[in-house]
Amino acid sequence: MNVQTKRANLKERMVDAASRQIAEKGLSGFRARDVAAEVRCALGGIYNVFDDLDTLILHVNANTLDQLQEAFSTATSVADPTSRLKALARIYADFARGNQRRWDALFDHRLAGGKGPPDWLAARYALLLDHVIKPLKTLFPDWNDAVLHRRSRTMFGAAHGLVTISLQKRFFGLDEVQLRQELDMLVDALVAEPAAR
């Protein structure tokens, strides 16, 4: 095994270990020393692969987003656009519930200096929107790209907010059954309101 492969292997093992530990203990319980112990390298070894722990977490989030993206892809089998949008919302809620700590990490993790995620990760977030845009385009063929761009973010944001307040017990929310009903209602409402200036 050459040195590039070993290096890549170590990187991959670190991301996997970090992902598992975030899933287990959450972002706040995530420790550099635990990752080093799990992949059996020295503490400093992490910094030969990643600039800092934040960068490692960014890679964990990239993996999580890839899985979410894959889950979204299963909705393409639903032909009716409105049903497709409801399916996406359901998938989103289920994924969040089934991978709660890693899903939390997607939105809890902040970079120092208030900077957003690097482009290679932001692109993965944006990729999720394509799944919303496609059925929207079918429903409203006369909408231009700017309107689709805007409305897809609105729909995603609204559903995201519903899921957020429901899953994080932080203040108030809805139980699982109500959440699904309200997500369906939300899609119906937004699809029935074609006003786009």
Added chain:
Amino acid sequence: MNVQTKRANLKERMVDAASRQIAEKGLSGFRARDVAAEVRCALGGIYNVFDDLDTLILHVNANTLDQLQEAFSTATSVADPTSRLKALARIYADFARGNQRRWDALFDHRLAGGKGPPDWLAARYALLLDHVIKPLKTLFPDWNDAVLHRRSRTMFGAAHGLVTISLQKRFFGLDEVQLRQELDMLVDALVAEPAAR
């Protein structure tokens, strides 16, 4: 000045200092030593007043929620229910933008062990919902409390999600003008969809 007053005074000064520092540097840049320095007490003095830093942050968030609650109250002058809901959404977005770091702290702060906020703070979050419930009840007088309860959380959550993805540059969002337009659209859509099973 008796000792109770002095103690209360110190507590208040600590919360104010913490609030100012969170507004300035965000939750992640918040340091116990900075608070102690600003109120001119020893580091350990904080722990004579609060169990830990988390408790101090909870009090900061309570203050922020009180201010948000007060801002919501100004919307009661709007008579038309739909316009009132739009005003509330606007106020929410403006407050979040105008007090971004303190608003972030409302939703970023997590207690150890995945516990939600204590009752005295959760009640303040719930108080915000009353402002949504009131115009909803005017619009749909036949809805019972359970439906109002559910739908108000849906509306709040949807608007909250829109504001969240737009203000936190984290992945994608809308600019200020589009955010307002989409919030109005969201209210119209949800008010026009009276289906409540």
Added chain:
DNA sequence: GACAAAAATGAACGATGTTCAATGTGGGTG
């Protein structure tokens, strides 16, 4: 002024992310 109770102090502790001089290693070369 003396004394007990309460409050305030800040040095010390353990935990954490990060650094870097020291050590180990693998593959090319004579």
Added chain:
DNA sequence: CACCCACATTGAACATCGTTCATTTTTGTC
């Protein structure tokens, strides 16, 4: 095969946190 050097790996050390607690200072009362 022995040598060697570039590079990977190590883990002790460091700075910075939140938190604790023995000690000191202040306060209230007689």
